[in-house]
Amino acid sequence: MNATPTPRRRGRFHLRVALLVALGIFAQESVWNFHDAQTPVTLSQYTTSAALIGLIMGLDNIIGIFVQPLIGFMSDxxxxxxxxRTPYIVVGVPIAAALFALIPLAxxxxxxxxxxxxxxLTANCFKPITESLIADQQLPEHRSKGNAVAKAASSLTIIIAALLSLFVVDESVELAYLIPAGxxxxxxxxxVLALRESRSAGYRAIVAEDHVDGGEKLRLGGILKDLLTDRDRSRLMMVLAVVVVWGTWAGLRAMLTLYGVEQLGLTRGQAGGFTLPAGVAFIVVVIPAAILSDRVGRRLVMRISLVVFAAGTLVAFAFNGSYEATLAGVIIAACGYSGFAVNAVVVLWNLAPSQRMLGTYxxxxxxxxxxxxxxxxxxLGSLVDATGWAYLMLFVAGTAVIGLLLTFGVRRENSASQLAEESYLVEAEEADAGSEAGAGADEDVRTRG
Incomplete structure (x- = not known):
């Protein structure tokens, strides 16, 4: 007779930790959103060149391309x-906050x-650190929910930046910069104080694994080479899908106001209003999409979401003279995008060969x-230049479909080695639960005495 297979032990979702990490992400994204909204105006006090302003404002993306993988690797x-992760937050946050507050004082x-x-440079150094805590502190089966809480918090920062612009900037631009920094x-x-990372089950599991394999050092070049040369192209296909889908969404957001003005004949203010219902739709859908993903599979939800994304933009294309149809199409597209956005990094985390590489990934x-x-x-702008604004939504749908096809190259959702490593984390969590139960029993005895 065959032995009955041992069922896989399942850990629990740590809502408290998810909320703490979301708080950190909310704070840093509040700074970035306000920076994007107001620093161009600060720059315009010294130059009238829109190209130069755009170049300076784009430096953070260029810096991030080089800094974030390196810092993630170093933290691993x-x-x-x-x-x-905590040392980078403790050192980086105060420096970045001070520099941010100095921008209007230059x-x-x-x-x-x-x-x-x-x-x-400084803010890019701890940005991937905070986000890596989502994966560090949750089991692979619960990371979509943890990421969804963080995404919802991040989306709310757009409102914070808008409120500061509306009510504080005209009174004191220096104070407006100081508030998000503080x-x-x-x-x-x-x-940092509430999480106490070094005492967490996730960190203890990593240290325990170091003792088992002798603390083998990771090499960034080796990690990247493995990603690019692995016969199973799942990780590479996921990275390419992120490039395409994120680019599609970024292009839609960048072109949407102009599309409303040029194609629909709206005013600049009316056309700019498309982003508000789309943002609300994203926040409403993102957590249910994460819960569904943890139950039925992330690849399936991502694929369905990209079909919805493309369908929404096709609705807008089919009725490209209608404000109402465009609004409905953009809302549908935002709902679809949320299902991909909440799962993309989680799939990469779960495909990493080891939990010790999560920062690098x-x-x-x-x-x-x-x-x-x-x-x-x-x-997308080049395609519009070649054909006209009437075809923008068709091009968005087409690139969303390319992203969908790339997800079919993602053949699995978890690495076997990382699933094996879960036992360390589950055991650490069970030890924590046992300690808490023991402490509660001791307290009960003392109370009775």
Missing amino acids: RTRSKWGR PSFPILIVVIVLFS LMIVCAAIL TGIFAVAQAIGSSAGPAV
């Missing part, structure tokens, strides 16, 4: 009494550029995002 190799154009570059420091402090994901976000608007 870090072991300290604070943990492996006395000259060269100094302003230096401050902006230093802020972008918010980032406070939220990061709460995250967060950086790789960031590079794919940056490339897509830079290339997408340019590609």
Whole structure:
């Protein structure tokens, strides 16, 4: 008789940890959104060149392409009494906050550029660190939910940036920069003090695994070579899908206001309003999409979501003279995009050969995002130049379908080695639960006594 297979032990979803990490991401994204909204105006006080302003504002993406994978890799190799991610947050956040607050105080154009570059460099150093905590502190089966909470928090930062612009900037631009900087420091402090990464089950599991295999050092070149040469192209196809889909969404967002003005005859303000219902739709759908993904599979949800994305833009194309149809199409597309966005980095995390590489894979994901976000608007803009605004939504649908086809090259959702590593984390969680239960029993005995 064959032995009955041992059922895989399932861990629990850590809502408290997910909320703490989301708080940190909310704070850093509040700074980035306000930076994107107001720093161009600060730059315009020194130059009238829109191209130069755009170049300076795009430096953070260029810096991120080089910095984020490197810092993610360095944090993967870090072991300290604070943990492996926390040291970078503790050092980076105060420096980035101080530099951000100095932007409106710069006395000259060269100094302003230096401050902006230093802020972008420092903020890019801890951006992948905070996001990696999502994967560090959740089992693979629960990472979509953890990422969804973070995505929802990140989406809310658009509202924070808008409120600061509406109610604070005209009164004091210096105070408007200082508020998100201070918010980032406070939220990061709460995250670090409440999480206590070095005591977490996730960090202890990594240390335990180091002891088992002798603490073999990771090499960035080896990780990248393995990604590019692996016969199973799942990870590479996922990276390419991120480039295409992120580029498609970035291009749609960049072209949407102009599309409303040129194709639909709307005013600039009316056309700019398309992003609000789309943002609300994203927030409403993202958490249910994550829960569904954890139950039925992330690849299936991503594929269905990209079909929905393409269908929404095809509705807008079919009725490309109608404001109402365009609005409905954009909302449908945003719902579809949310299902892909919440799962893309999670699939990359879960395909990483080891949980000790999660920071590096967060950086790789960031590079794919940056490339897509830079290339997408340019590609779609070129196609519109060649044909006309009436075809924008058709091109968006076409590139979404290309992203869909790439997901069929993702043949699996989890690496076998990482699933094996789960036992360390589950055991650490069970030990924590046992300690808490024991402490509760001791307290009960003392109370009775």
